[in-house]
Amino acid sequence: MHAYIITGASRGLGHALACHVAGLGHAVAGIARQASQALEGDDIIAIDADLAGPDAAHAVRYALQLLPLADCSSVTLINNAGTVAPIALAGHYPDEQVAQALTLNLVTPILTTNAFLAATAGLALSRRVLNISSGAARSAYPGWGVYGAGKAGLDHFSRVANLEQTGSETPARIVALYPGVVDTDMQDTIRRSPAEAFPLLERFIGLKQDGQLTAPAVAAAKIIDFLDSATFGDTPVVDIREL
Numbered sequence: 001m002h003a004y005i006i007t008g009a010s011r012g013l014g015h016a017l018a019c020h021v022a023g024l025g026h027a028v029a030g031i032a033r034q035a036s037q038a039l040e041g042d043d044i045i046a047i048d049a050d051l052a053g054p055d056a057a058h059a060v061r062y063a064l065q066l067l068p069l070a071d072c073s074s075v076t077l078i079n080n081a082g083t084v085a086p087i088a089l090a091g092h093y094p095d096e097q098v099a100q101a102l103t104l105n106l107v108t109p110i111l112t113t114n115a116f117l118a119a120t121a122g123l124a125l126s127r128r129v130l131n132i133s134s135g136a137a138r139s140a141y142p143g144w145g146v147y148g149a150g151k152a153g154l155d156h157f158s159r160v161a162n163l164e165q166t167g168s169e170t171p172a173r174i175v176a177l178y179p180g181v182v183d184t185d186m187q188d189t190i191r192r193s194p195a196e197a198f199p200l201l202e203r204f205i206g207l208k209q210d211g212q213l214t215a216p217a218v219a220a221a222k223i224i225d226f227l228d229s230a231t232f233g234d235t236p237v238v239d240i241r242e243l
């Protein structure tokens with residue numbers, strides 16, 4: 001059995017990832033603001049936490065206490081919770097949304113990875129961290145300056161942390177992954193944004209109309225196959241569409 005901690009497990013891609021691995025019989029802890037409500041009835045440990053607040057690292061340490069690690073051969077942290085807000089051109093950002101987005105998309109996954117690596121260092125388990133990033137880390141999308149900056153930072157943190165592990169006796173593998181365009185609430189938010197704030201609006205409306213969005217369950221299955229592959233960790237930043 002494997003153990004997983006998945007942030008943003010209440011909806012969208014995170015929920016699909018949590019349900020996929022729970023369905024395979026693995027032990028899963030899901031963290032989100034609405035985790036217990038969303039995961040009621042699922043065989044998943046639900047931890048309610050605001051990951052844009054000061055308790056993010058604590059929530060991961062708590063999840064590690066609740067998971068049956070003694071019965072597991074590996075433990076994986078999937079930093080998936082994220083926000084695309086604020087969708088706006090520079091010069092029009094609400095100040096508080098910038099700080100909140102960069103906290104959730106960048107500061108929190110650094111803090112949770114830090115807590116995870118420290119708390120699992122002495123365990124005889126294979127350890128993996130998967131940071132859900134975005135193609136917006138690499139390409140410039142007008143209106144997504146804050147989102148892209150946070151994800152680019154997450155990519156670079158993953159490169160450095162993965163490299164740091166290579167000399168260690170029991171290296172953890174750390175990867176940032178672009179999941180493609182997935183049919184979730186986040187895409188709904190993007191399609192409802194004003195055109196003046198997001199010049200690529202029509203393109204994203206067209207992707208949905210043309211059936212180009214990946215179903216969350218399909219993306220989740222592909223991501224977990226990649227996590228379980230022997231090559232996971234060889235490249236620190238990966239686009240699922242290039243696997």
Ligand SMILES: NC(=O)c1ccc[n+]([C@@H]2O[C@H](COP(=O)([O-])OP(=O)(O)OC[C@H]3O[C@@H](n4cnc5c(N)ncnc54)[C@H](OP(=O)(O)O)[C@@H]3O)[C@@H](O)[C@H]2O)c1
Nearest residue numbers: 008010011012013032033034051081082181182184185186
């Ligand atoms: N969908 C796409 O096309 C796409 C493309 C590229 C990358 N991504 C990335 O994939 C990841 C998942 O995206 P998604 O599309 O599944 O998004 P989503 O449908 O909007 O779901 C976001 C998840 O994050 C959680 N979350 C948001 N704010 C939180 C907070 N302050 N504290 C704790 N949890 C919080 C939400 O749970 P609560 O509301 O219950 O807290 C929810 O479970 C994100 O990192 C996103 O950037 C998505």
